[in-house]
Amino acid sequence: MANKHVNAVVIGAGAGGGVVAKELATGGLTVVLFERGRWHTFDEHGDDELTSQRTFPLKCGYGPDSERNWRMAPDGKNGWTKVFPNEWSYGNNAACVGSGTVSYGAMAWRYQPEDFHLKTKYGAVPGSTLEDWPLSYDELESYYEKAEYELGVAGDPTNDPYIPPRKNPYPMPAFSFNREGIILEKAAKRLGLHPFPIPMLRNSVPYNGRAACIRMRTCVGFACPVGAKAGTQNTVIPVALKTGNCELRINCMVSEIIVDEKGKAKGVKYYDSNNKLQEQTSDLVVVSASASETARLLLNSKSKLFPKGAGNNNGWVGRNIQDHAYTGAHGLFENEVFDDVGPGACIAINDFNHRSPDIIGGGVLCNEFIRMPYQFTSVRPQGSRMWGKDHKDFQKKNFKRHIVIMGPVQEMPVFEKMVEVDPVVKDFWGIPVARISGFRHDNDIKVAHFLADKAEAWLKEAGAIRTWQAVPGKQSTPSQHQSGTCRMGNDPKTSITNKYGQLHEIDNIFIADGSLHVNNGGYNPALTILTLGYWVGGHIIEKWKGTKMR
């Protein structure tokens, strides 16, 4: 029996898709929300580090599974090799209801106003496709606020002179600092810096019917046992389902957007939970499958008018993929600095985000989330022996005497850093797989060294007796912060969508995920992806009222 026609198909129930589904369903549209994964709970996973979403040698607990999903990655010898989701060269983001927002660290950053016009601020950057966003921070401000209030953010900007302008306070008070935070706050002030509590998509007080945080050790990489961490799975998706307008179809893999002879999207083809190929027709399609999978789906949706994939006549779909060049420093202390008050990350400074001469971009600096025991086995100064007595001694002596300060360097978009579809290899369902390749821009490495110096100085001031830097190289596979593959812009020659996430070439296909980001900010991107969900969803509702997209 054919599926009933609906107004909108939304592909991917993560940060962007969850919000769009809720906006459309509450706006009166009928919606099918597709998710290739399923629901997850804390009880199912517990505190098992080896299958978390943070360290995943055995599997990615929150998806995707390695039995049906793989990609190709450069093998370093001008060829390609098959890689699985729990290998770093795959570039994994979660795949479940809520996606990354189930198991993330939940930092709730607004991008800086400058992030939306980097090219104007710094000028063109040779070797980069850097461009201004077609929208400004001011246009997004009320949408950021909506995301903060509907999902719930705890924060206090009082001590941050560089906080992006905001009309209203955070809906919840900030979290207290753990012992690391207390030590680092004093040191930062002595250095003339401006430390403040990290805003979090996590309840510091009961909020919207969900409990307050219980400060677990196993937060980042894990689901929350009490639902204090806000994800789309425990906020907007339940609201969408409650309207009666939205059907969530889990364990369903969308393989293609159907585009007709006139260049309009007619719906999607997908493999249902029994791996049977089905069709779902709709008036419009929203793709929010993450920067790599959104690009893959568009590239796999070939039609008469779009032989290179939906909306890809300019060849820019999948180009400019970015992540963050995480950089920073480690410090060892004489006394124990670990107090087991989770999630660990609590203190930040914005002093080196856009405020440094000769530095393009920059990033926030934060103390790290709690390092679990296996994760800590790789924390050693360069040149250390990674096994044997010394290794075990280090583990024993320093597990509780270790602070890391890290920052996400805003990467410069590079045209040759990209997602493509492999011409030969197909996944379990027979869908051509993604392959990701390319290198970081030199500027990212320069900024990474700059920020690592600052992080190391901060640790030394805090009393670290031994410090070392951790600076990334040019090799990277964008994973949990992936972005930029279907960027928005005013020029249809160098972008995929307009400022509302609507494809330049197919007016009833929208994008609502990190793919839209022109650049990725010096921050964790989740709040901005949620915010763009409200922005794109709101625009669809407005447009729907007049035209019904037909």
Added chain:
Amino acid sequence: MINRSFSRREFVRLFTGGTAAVLISFNTACKNKISQWRYLNEGEIGLLDAIVEQIIPTDDFPGGKWANVSNFIDKQLNSYYRKHQMAYRDGLAAFEKTVIQLRGKKFEELTFNDQTAILEKMEAGEFSGDYWKDHSSAGFFDMVRQHSLQGFYGSPAHGGNREYISYRMLGLDYPNVIGQNRYNDLSWRKYNPKSFENGK
């Protein structure tokens, strides 16, 4: 905090108990010709035990062998690490052969320090011989090293980290009781009392 330290007496008690348990099952396995292992055989386990004991040696706390790291690896070779089955089978055999060529006896029979020296050679990729022409000894060592650390420091649910030994060693509460494991330490509340009052 509970059980920060692991007393020597307790360790000895656990250690001897554990050995007895392994011996009993070993005998049973021999009599019935049924291995207690899932993929590896007794000989391979013996060799692997000696290697994991080098990766995580016994000191005031038990090492990789006591913590059932070989059991972890064997278990994963029959589930998540199926793809590494041949690497272990062929790698361990080639390793054994290489050691006999170098020292005239089996790895398990060498002194602890000599075992360390062999593994250092292996880690540096210095093994030669037919097998190591196509397989880097450094790569094989690093795989076993990583799997050993996973077995020792990961969740006991996967067959290693017996009795949460690594958590005890690090002074981490185990299992991680949901909520507050820190009734005696309220220092974290002192910062920003206002935020705390609003908070709870």
